[in-house]
Amino acid sequence: MKALFYIAQKYLFSKSTQRSVNLINYITFTVIIIGSAALFIVLSAFSGLRTYSLSYTNNYDPDFQISPSSGKFLKVSDDELQKIRGLDEVTYLAAEVREKVYLQFKNNSTIATIVGVSENYSEVSPIDEALFFGNWNLENNLSSIGIGLSNKLELPILNFENPLQLLVPKKGNLTFASQGIGSQPFNRAHVVVSSVFSLDEESDNSLLYTDMALVQNLLELHPEEYTSLIVRANNPADFKTIYAELRELLSEEIEIKSKEEFNAALYKMLNTEFAATYTVFTLILIIALFNLTGALITIIIDKKEQLRSIAQMGLTISHLKSIFFVQGLFISVLGGGVGLLFGSLIISSQIQFEWLKIAPNLPYPVNITAVNYLIVLVTISVLGSISSLVAAQKVSPRLLS
Structure with a gap:
């Protein structure tokens, strides 16, 4: 198992002799960063709006x-x-x-x-x-x-x-x-x-x-x-x-x-808006992660000769598939982490400097929560796993023959 992780890690950071393959990898990584950052920013903005909308309810409504x-x-x-x-x-x-x-x-x-x-x-x-x-x-x-x-x-x-x-x-x-x-x-x-x-x-x-x-x-x-x-x-x-x-x-x-029951309409509206927002940006992430599937397939084809040598050393087709599955997961999680970092910096700058305003005296409300970090990481990990699993199926006896 350690050998599989080592090979996957090596493929993750090594460059191909073909510039087009490297370009595809860079684009894929960038798209994942942008997608995860966008999802985090939108969720943080929605959390801020939710907190602002419920501020009167939480402060003035009885329990x-x-x-x-x-x-x-x-x-x-x-x-x-x-x-x-x-x-x-x-x-x-x-x-x-x-x-x-x-x-x-x-x-x-x-x-x-x-x-x-x-x-x-x-x-x-x-x-x-x-x-x-x-x-x-x-x-x-x-x-x-x-x-x-x-x-x-x-x-x-x-x-x-x-x-x-x-x-x-x-x-x-x-x-x-x-x-x-x-x-x-x-x-x-x-x-x-x-x-x-x-x-x-x-x-x-x-x-x-x-x-x-x-x-x-x-x-x-x-x-x-x-x-x-x-x-x-x-x-x-x-x-x-x-x-x-x-x-x-x-x-x-x-x-x-x-409090939630006698404000049921408000809570229902907020939950519906959250579900709709999350669904839309998850669909955008799904489209973005199609790039990951394509990039992994490109890497598999590019590394075909190396895979033959590795197979001759005793690794099975299942092991080779696992290498690219793990590599895809690495790319997803690493891209998601970098995206979360960029998203956090943007949201923190809004909290600190209030550069985006709804009205002259009212900055756009945003809120950083642990739940939003977890949602983005889980979403990226699940979608990245699916994309990696699809791409890994490209490894077959026919490819190595």
Whole structure:
């Protein structure tokens, strides 16, 4: 076996007497370097985009969300809330009520989502860290609004003279006959905006946060009724344990979703994009490694006389095939390693100097991970092995005769 590796290594670094053979070998090696570098750069760029896309989710979304399995609202007593907070797996627990609401400020109006939150909401979802300006204070009918929604309503902060008006339909089937001609079909409330936040485009254009009690009164809810409970866990990966304990504590039928589950569409899109990107560049690598098959066959033909001499020394056809299989594997791994080195230098330069930008103040996000190195090396090794195996079949008794 050592002899086979020695011969393969010798053929790898030795030059042929024919310049065309050497040129083919150089081109093959260069193509593998470029292909592996390109795959690594694309994977690193995708990793950066994935990290950037999930940054808001990871920072502001809770680890778990508890909601009713049917209906809009979940009824949870104070005693049940205390028991949940007492679980070892639960770091923080908060509650929220979400509902569509009609907003009106002077001559401007729109439909938005109002979110009534408990006092410790920012411990689970630190939205107070995303404030564009103002202070996170929801007491005394104060609120926090998304920057897009604020611009749409042309709404200033701390405007106590002209507060923002909230309207939601009253409960039940209301008619003029039952309520009277002068009746109002809407529940109303007023809030003053104390801060403006900037999270993501959807949240910025649709969300208004305020005190839980105000929203519960507006929607005519019981103080123990919530849309959902949100949890910050010690170990989010231990989903089964947390799920079992919460099901045991809560009397109502509940649905528990992890961060990945209530952002399922985003994760599915990212995984699909990764699969598509990897597939496209793997196909490019497959085409590139056709050169390896051709180069090995050229080397086999060029070394035909030497192979005859080696065969006469006692090596079988199988041994000779192994020599060129190993040589092809050497070329693939060495080319892949050099390609990874070049790719790493390019990605590192982007991280250090930010020479490629999406916007003037936003560099293109890239991320170097061990997984990307492993993916490139495994891909190159597998495809290189297949190409080498195909080329090695050229060695036959007929060739040596």
